[in-house]
Amino acid sequence: MNAPIEFDYDAALAACSRGDQHxxxxxxxxxxxxLLGVALRIVRRRQVAEDVLHDAFLSIxxxxxxxxxxxxxGRGWIYSVVRHQALDAVRGSGREVQADADALDSLGAAPGADDGIADAFERRQDLGRLHDCLVGLDEAKRSSILYAYIDGCSHAEIAARMHSPLGTIKAWIRRGLRALKECMG
Structure with a gap:
């Protein structure tokens, strides 16, 4: 029985650069x-993730x-393109608040719902501050933290993705989290 043939991402990318649609x-x-799963973990909405994947493949x-x-x-480069496209989509939505009809109904329907509205408003404010604090981090720290907490990568996986030593990744995450804590203070 023959072993499965390993897919050559580098060769596929070289073929793409020559115009090979196959x-x-x-x-x-x-x-x-x-790749859709990567995008979905970051943007959290299926339709947006599908759009991200489409745009990422155009970029690839x-x-x-x-x-x-x-x-x-090559595989890492491809996943990186999708990840960056998804992060750009999240950044682009910035302060845009997404709410479905059920969420809007639950905010105003019940008597005494003012506490829920205040809590929801406070959470939204905190998310805005978190976004601003993340943007304030340098790229290496921000990427390390997002890989760890959004993509769920281990420190070793982050080191491989970022082509950096494991100790450096750990330091970037530790320093980045400290800076986020101070910023959110």
């Missing part, structure tokens, strides 16, 4: 649902020529 399709067929197609195998693995 190569892009093979990346999508192989990893599309996992147009920027495949900029991939440098000497700087990292």
């Amino acid at each position: 190569a892009l399709r093979s990346i999508y067929d192989r990893d599309g649902r996992h 197609w147009t920027r495949a020529g900029s991939f440098d195998p000497g700087r990292g693995a």
